[in-house]
Amino acid sequence: xxxxxxxxxxxxxxxxxxxxxxxxxxxxxxxxxxxxxxxxxxxxxxxxxxxxxxxxxxxxxxxxxxxxxxxxxxxxxxxxxxxxxxxxxxxxxxxxxxxxxxxxxxxxxxxxxxxxxxxxxxxxxxxxxxxxxxxxxxxxxxxxxxxxxxxxxxxxxxxxxxxxxxxxxxxxxxxxxxxxxxxxxxxxxxxxxxxxxxxxxxxxxxxxxxxxxxxxxxxxxxxxxxxxxxxxxxxxxxxxxxxxxxxxxxxxxxxxxxxxxxxxxxxxxxxxxxxxxxxxxx
Amino acid sequence: xxxxxxxxxxxxxxxxxxxxxxxxxxxxxxxxxxxxxxxxxxxxxxxxxxxxxxxxxxxxxxxxxxxxxxxxxxxxxxxxxxxxxxxxxxxxxxxxxxxxxxxxxxxxxxxxxxxxxxxxxxxxxxxxxxxxxxxxxxxxxxxxxxxxxxxxxxxxxxxxxxxxxxxxxxxxxxxxxxxxxxxxxxxxxxxxxxxxxxxxxxxxxxxxxxxxxxxxxxxxxxxxxxxxxxxxxxxxxxxxxxxxxxxxxxxxxxxxxxxxxxxxxxxxxxxxxxxxxxxxxxxxxxxxxxxxxxxxxxxxxxxxxxxxxxxxxxxxxxxxxxxxxxxxxxxxxxxxxx
Numbered sequence: 001x002x003x004x005x006x007x008x009x010x011x012x013x014x015x016x017x018x019x020x021x022x023x024x025x026x027x028x029x030x031x032x033x034x035x036x037x038x039x040x041x042x043x044x045x046x047x048x049x050x051x052x053x054x055x056x057x058x059x060x061x062x063x064x065x066x067x068x069x070x071x072x073x074x075x076x077x078x079x080x081x082x083x084x085x086x087x088x089x090x091x092x093x094x095x096x097x098x099x100x101x102x103x104x105x106x107x108x109x110x111x112x113x114x115x116x117x118x119x120x121x122x123x124x125x126x127x128x129x130x131x132x133x134x135x136x137x138x139x140x141x142x143x144x145x146x147x148x149x150x151x152x153x154x155x156x157x158x159x160x161x162x163x164x165x166x167x168x169x170x171x172x173x174x175x176x177x178x179x180x181x182x183x184x185x186x187x188x189x190x191x192x193x194x195x196x197x198x199x200x201x202x203x204x205x206x207x208x209x210x211x212x213x214x215x216x217x218x219x220x221x222x223x224x225x226x227x228x229x230x231x232x233x234x235x236x237x238x239x240x241x242x243x244x245x246x247x248x249x250x251x252x253x254x255x256x257x258x259x260x261x262x263x264x265x266x267x268x269x270x271x272x273x274x275x276x277x278x279x280x281x282x
Numbered sequence: 283x284x285x286x287x288x289x290x291x292x293x294x295x296x297x298x299x300x301x302x303x304x305x306x307x308x309x310x311x312x313x314x315x316x317x318x319x320x321x322x323x324x325x326x327x328x329x330x331x332x333x334x335x336x337x338x339x340x341x342x343x344x345x346x347x348x349x350x351x352x353x354x355x356x357x358x359x360x361x362x363x364x365x366x367x368x369x370x371x372x373x374x375x376x377x378x379x380x381x382x383x384x385x386x387x388x389x390x391x392x393x394x395x396x397x398x399x400x401x402x403x404x405x406x407x408x409x410x411x412x413x414x415x416x417x418x419x420x421x422x423x424x425x426x427x428x429x430x431x432x433x434x435x436x437x438x439x440x441x442x443x444x445x446x447x448x449x450x451x452x453x454x455x456x457x458x459x460x461x462x463x464x465x466x467x468x469x470x471x472x473x474x475x476x477x478x479x480x481x482x483x484x485x486x487x488x489x490x491x492x493x494x495x496x497x498x499x500x501x502x503x504x505x506x507x508x509x510x511x512x513x514x515x516x517x518x519x520x521x522x523x524x525x526x527x528x529x530x531x532x533x534x535x536x537x538x539x540x541x542x543x544x545x546x547x548x549x550x551x552x553x554x555x556x557x558x559x560x561x562x563x564x565x566x567x568x569x570x571x572x573x574x575x576x577x578x579x580x581x582x583x584x585x586x587x588x589x590x591x592x593x594x595x596x597x598x599x600x601x602x603x604x605x606x607x608x609x610x611x612x613x614x615x616x617x618x619x620x
Contacts, residue, residue: 035415078601086415087336088600091556094549095596102589214426214545217419252434255427263406263420270410 006127007243013132015239016139017201020194021212022219022231023142027187028071029217030226031163032180034079035090039216040209041100042067042188046195047204048108050115056196057118063192071188075181083180097209104206112203121200131200138197139235142190147228149186159183163226215258222262224272233273238262289564290478297470307459314466314534316574317473319551320567321527324473325520326555327566328480332489333516334496335413338548339421342428343396343521345543347528349432350395352445352538353379354388359449366440376438385452392529393522400521404514411510413499422545429544444539451533462534469530473567476523480563483519492516553592557599559608568607 021043028036046063053059074096082089121130150156161169162179170176198208219238223230241261245254269275297317302310322340329335356364363375382388403424407417432439439445454461483489494502495509502509532538541547551570558569580588603610 029415033415035418078597081601085604087418088604090336090415090418091549091552092597092600094553095593095600098589098593098596102593210545214419214423218423221416221419250434252431255430259423259427262423263403266410266412267406270412 003247007247008240009126009128009132011240011243012236013128013136013239014242015236016132016136017194017197017212018215018219018239019139019232019235020135020142020197021191021216022223022235023139023146024187024190024194025216025220026223026226026228026231027146027183027190029220030231031159031183031187032083033086033225034083034184035086035093035217036071036074036079036188037090037094037213038074038097038100039093039188039191040213041097041104042070042191043195043198043209043212044100044104044204044206045070046192047115047199047208048104048113048195049192050196050199051108051113051204054116055118056121056200059196059199060193063196064189065192067192067195068185068189071191072181072185074188075184079184080177080180101206101210108206110206112205114203115199117200135197135200138193142193143228143232146186146190150228155179155182218258218262220272222265222272224269224274227272227274230272230274294474297474298467301470302463302466307462310466311462311534312574312578313571314462314469315531316571317466317469318527318531318534319554319574320570321469321473321476321530322524322551323555323558323566323570324476324480324563325523325527326552327560327563328484328523329516329520330552330555331560331562331566332484332496333492333513335513335517336415336418336552337421337517337520338418338545338552339423339425339428340520340524340551341425341543341545341548342421343400343524344528344531344547345428345432345538345540346395346399347392347525348532348538348543349439349445349528350382350388350392350525351529351532352448353382354385355448355451355532356445357383358385358451364440364445365447366443366445367437370437370441372437378438389529393525396521396525397518400518401514404517405510408510408513408517411499422548425543425545425548429540432540440539442540444537444542446537446539448533448536456533456536465530465534469534472526472530476526477563477567480519484563488512488515550592553596555606556604557595557606559606559611561605562608562612565606565608572607 024042025036025039028034028039046067049063049066050056050059053062074093078092078096079089082092117131121134123130125133150160158169158174158179159182161172161174162176166176195208198204198212215238219231219234222238223232223234238258241258242254245257249257301313305313322344326337326340329337357379363372367375382391403420407420412420432444433442435441448456450456451461451465454464456462484492491502491507491512495512499509502512528538528543550573554569554573555566556569557573558567559565577588577592580591599606605612
């Protein structure tokens with residue numbers, strides 16, 4: 001019973017990491033239907049930004065800008081020519097991700113590097129260290145910011161309009177190209193922020209993003225495309241499931257259990273927890 | 283009639299007669315390795331090119347086939363426990379391993395194991411109309427989970443190192459040139475037969491239905507067919523091919539490890555199919571052989587450059603020639619005809 005309670009905060013903190021990583025994806029994958037395999041490399045770029053600056057609070061906005069600009073360039077240069085061909089985008093962005101990984105290896109070297117955690121993050125409340133709490137707080141802040149942006153700003157509402165019906169939004173005078181650009185900028189920027197957060201719990205290496213990207217996609221699939229509340233619930237759920245599965249079986253079986261759980265969940269809700277209702281057929 | 287089969291016959295003669303005579307043993311066994319990948323690519327071409335199911339987890343099926351074969355080879359050596367089990371402190375043979383001492387069972391599992399998994403996964407996923415990008419992501423997650431499982435169960439699977447040091451196959455010395463030449467002929471023969479069978483399937487009524495499902499799943503459903511069945515059967519066939527390829531790969535290359543079947547190797551084969559041309563089965567095969575060759579050639583020269591080249595090639599193919607080499611050839615041929 002005690003173990004059951006102890007696993008809870010661990011699970012939630014895994015969930016928070018997943019949520020931070022998946023938050024950017026709810027933008028690019030969820031809103032625009034673009035499977036960006038280079039998202040993991042934007043996370044890596046954010047982490048290396050933190051490594052270069054070695055200052056957590058400065059790194060957060062800097063990483064947002066760096067990763068966001070990388071996303072913006074990728075969208076303008078390549079992805080915008082691929083709208084409506086999601087599977088091709090997946091392969092294209094994977095090519096980009098390979099190049100970026102090798103670039104990181106050439107720039108920073110193949111071995112992992114460390115980012116020193118600021119002194120005010122050492123310590124713990126109970127079994128939860130401050131750095132995990134910081135990530136949890138960052139995830140909450142990220143969700144609130146995204147929610148506020150989408151629901152309560154002019155540009156955010158335009159984004160929602162484009163998601164719901166691109167043609168109609170364009171006819172109503174919304175510059176959809178601009179919306180796409182901005183959405184991609186924010187989504188990629190959030191990946192950068194997630195990268196900074198990841199430096200608090202582990203070393204930074206060229207393959208950092210690849211460890212998280214698959215799980216993050218599962219979060220978006222289970223939560224429902226472009227659904228903020230779905231992403232939050234799915235991240236928490238998958239995080240908890242991961243920690244309990246690891247506790248009861250072992251780390252290697254946990255991933256298989258999580259995968260089976262997602263498949264089982266899709267039997268009940270094939271389109272994820274929350275679905276954007278539409279009358280479109282496919 | 284003769285004209286139609288001429289290209290295939292020429293390539294078959296080249297592959298079965300000329301290559302074993304002209305290539306030195308080392309190159310021949312490399313070619314055998316590429317042909318193993320080509321079998322997987324053929325399956326991807328069927329599932330993705332014809333059926334529109336982008337499967338990013340073929341490595342899982344390839345690995346299941348490979349591990350089945352490797353388990354048999356390890357047990358056939360005799361001399362008690364496989365070496366890696368002794369190293370990781372396992373004292374008696376796990377129950378999972380015992381039936382693999384039988385070659386028929388091992389080969390059967392190499393094909394039927396992947397087919398069974400594909401049928402279960404396909405039924406569950408396609409029946410719920412989960413498709414496109416969702417399906418791609420799920421297969422990729424399967425590949426990721428599989429690697430973690432294989433690495434974690436060290437005593438059963440050999441962990442990160444996988445299994446290697448195989449010495450003989452059905453009594454023949456695996457290191458001998460004659461065995462490797464024989465294996466090459468088997469691989470090339472299997473690829474040829476599977477290619478013809480797949481082409482037959484694609485040209486059949488079922489193949490037309492498959493393309494229809496790719497291009498308009500709902501319309502096919504309204505016509506009274508069940509797209510889920512069509513897709514599941516196709517996915518299972520491609521999984522079986524990958525499994526068989528894995529089983530052939532192990533004696534040819536002499537190793538199977540998680541690094542050969544994870545997310546990246548699975549994607550690399552999809553890349554190869556895209557480069558060769560996803561809508562043509564021959565394109566898929568060609569792509570796998572070319573990319574395999576390019577990888578060896580470039581890794582020998584400059585190890586780091588390969589990732590740049592592969593990434594760049596991929597971006598270029600996707601932007602400029604989404605139909606791959608086969609698409610370019612097709613355009614060239616139709617331009618010449620007019």
